[in-house]
Amino acid sequence: xxxxxxxxxxxxxxxxxxxxYRQHRAAFWPPTTTYDLIPVELAxxxxxxxxxxxxxxxxxxxxxxxxxxxxKNQGIAQRRRFAVPNAVAxxxxxxxxHLPTETDRRAALLRAEAVEHGYEDRILKELAGLEEExxxxxxQISTWYGKDLRGLPTAFACRRDEDRQADVARAxxxxxxxxxxxxxxxxxxxxxxxxxFGASELFFMAGExxxxxxxxxxxxxxxxxxKYSPFKKTYYFTNxxxxxxxxxxxxxxxxxxxxxxxxxxxxxxxASIPTLGVLSHEFGHFVQRxxxxxxxxxxxxxxxxxxxxxVAADVFGILILAEVWAGRLGLAxxxxxxxxxxxxxxxxxxxxxxxxxxxxMYLQLSYLVQVGALEPAGARLAGETxxxxxxxxxxxxxxxxxxxxxxxxPAAKLYRDHGPANAEVLAPLVAELRARPARSVEYGQPHxxxxxxxxxxxx
Numbered sequence: 001x002x003x004x005x006x007x008x009x010x011x012x013x014x015x016x017x018x019x020x021y022r023q024h025r026a027a028f029w030p031p032t033t034t035y036d037l038i039p040v041e042l043a044x045x046x047x048x049x050x051x052x053x054x055x056x057x058x059x060x061x062x063x064x065x066x067x068x069x070x071x072k073n074q075g076i077a078q079r080r081r082f083a084v085p086n087a088v089a090x091x092x093x094x095x096x097x098h099l100p101t102e103t104d105r106r107a108a109l110l111r112a113e114a115v116e117h118g119y120e121d122r123i124l125k126e127l128a129g130l131e132e133e134x135x136x137x138x139x140q141i142s143t144w145y146g147k148d149l150r151g152l153p154t155a156f157a158c159r160r161d162e163d164r165q166a167d168v169a170r171a172x173x174x175x176x177x178x179x180x181x182x183x184x185x186x187x188x189x190x191x192x193x194x195x196x197f198g199a200s201e202l203f204f205m206a207g208e209x210x211x212x213x214x215x216x217x218x219x220x221x222x223x224x225x226x227k228y229s230p231f232k233k234t235y236y237f238t239n240x241x242x243x244x245x246x247x248x249x250x251x252x253x254x255x256x257x258x259x260x261x262x263x264x265x266x267x268x269x270x271a272s273i274p275t276l277g278v279l280s281h282e283f284g285h286f287v288q289r290x291x292x293x294x295x296x297x298x299x300x301x302x303x304x305x306x307x308x309x310x311v312a313a314d315v316f317g318i319l320i321l322a323e324v325w326a327g328r329l330g331l332a333x334x335x336x337x338x339x340x341x342x343x344x345x346x347x348x349x350x351x352x353x354x355x356x357x358x359x360x361m362y363l364q365l366s367y368l369v370q371v372g373a374l375e376p377a378g379a380r381l382a383g384e385t386x387x388x389x390x391x392x393x394x395x396x397x398x399x400x401x402x403x404x405x406x407x408x409x410p411a412a413k414l415y416r417d418h419g420p421a422n423a424e425v426l427a428p429l430v431a432e433l434r435a436r437p438a439r440s441v442e443y444g445q446p447h448x449x450x451x452x453x454x455x456x457x458x459x
Contacts, residue, residue, distance in 0.1 A: 011352040011421065019145070019149050022148050035438055036438070036439045036440075037441070038439060038440065040239060041444040042443050042444060043203070045159065046204070047203070057204050057447075057448040060155050063091050064088065064207040067207065068208060070083045082140070089112040089116040092108055092109075092138055096108035100133060103130050104135070106126075106130065111137060115139065127233075135159075136157045137155065139155075154209035155207055156202060156235075158201060160198065160201075164238045165198070167199070167329075171279060171280075174324065179191055186289070188290060190288060194283060199275050202239055202240055213440040213441075214440060214443070217235060217278060219234050220232070241278065244346065244439075246265050249345065250265040252346055253338065259384070263339060269331070276331075277336075282313070282317070284313035285309070285312075289404045289405060291406050294309065294403075304419070310356050311363055311399065312399045312404065333385055337385045337389065341381070341388070347361035349433045349436070363415065363418045364395065365426060366418045366425040369381070372387075378428050379429045379431070
């Protein structure tokens with residue numbers, strides 16, 4: 001495996017290496033010569049929990065970094081378990097003693113128990129019922145699917161973002177309107193059991209999660225390797241996502257989008273849309289038909305299956321936000337679509353053949369161009385909200401007929417026809433993105449004793 005790739009947009013070459021970066025140690029992935037970093041100072045989001053709390057965070061960081069190093073050098077001996085779980089559990093119990101509420105402390109102690117002895121349904125069930133103000137998590141948590149199929153040692157701490165969580169609560173008031181909308185798209189579309197969703201401000205990250213690029217959310221316990229648990233919660237980092245939207249999506253939209261409404265991430269009318277976009281994306285993962293199964297597509301083309309599942313989450317999610325919630329929440333559908341297309345550009349800018357969600361965003365832009373919902377003018381994409389929404393409805397119905405019906409052959413063809421293998425559709429855009437460095441956030445954590453940057457610790 002090469003340490004550096006000359007072209008992050010060389011789809012075929014990158015896809016051939018997908019999932020084979022197990023020995024990769026550098027902070028930046030995909031391997032590249034340059035990155036533009038967007039600083040995010042986590043200290044401003046940290047609660048004041050006394051003078052001993054930073055040292056306790058440093059203890060957890062040291063334990064997680066040791067686990068990460070062990071995983072890279074010697075591998076993971078047992079799935080979902082650390083090599084020296086007691087060191088991580090001890091640090092978590094020390095931190096738990098400083099947390100502000102009994103609920104927070106109980107949740108942290110339950111996770112320390114899971115670190116030491118493994119998850120049980122008893123622990124998962126109790127965790128699902130706890131509403132924390134400050135959350136502490138450590139585990140073998142999923143990294144990027146194209147990088148390594150395993151989870152790798154990660155720890156994070158976050159505090160509830162009251163304003164954005166209030167936006168989530170308002171949207172959920174109109175959840176009963178989602179199912180009728182889906183049935184209008186396709187007769188037997190339904191919405192499955194949904195996970196809990198926590199909007200939070202990240203204030204600590206260590207291990208694999210502190211490398212590049214950064215995740216804006218983790219889906220627990222699935223991202224910890226516990227599949228099919230009925231007790232699920234998404235932890236979404238509003239400050240991480242806001243930095244990416246301002247520092248990456250916004251500039252890309254300015255340069256490459258010509259819409260009836262401009263994307264202005266600093267404007268107040270866009271304040272709640274990123275959070276609701278992530279929430280609706282999570283809901284999109286649970287849109288299904290009675291026949292929905294990805295087994296045959298997984299067997300035929302696992303990468304295409306993962307990509308198309310992300311496409312379905314994006315498409316159904318943004319339609320829920322634009323056509324069900326927006327009007328109820330005082331948002332403009334045009335602003336939702338402007339945000340969505342800006343995010344498509346950000347994901348595509350990370351490269352092709354490395355990230356299923358980036359390949360999926362390419363597919364969505366390609367489909368919208370091919371059906372005439374977006375008009376290419378060189379590298380720029382022009383469109384009107386109503387036409388883009390119509391194109392998304394079209395793609396939603398195609399996904400319902402093929403992907404969600406379990407029709408592996410037509411679903412795989414959809415991926416071939418509109419995904420990155422069809423390089424000509426967005427060739428001018430990709431050429432422009434290729435000339436620009438990828439962008440990622442860099443966490444500043446001066447509030448943690450002995451904290452070092454990921455770039456310093458992993459080279």
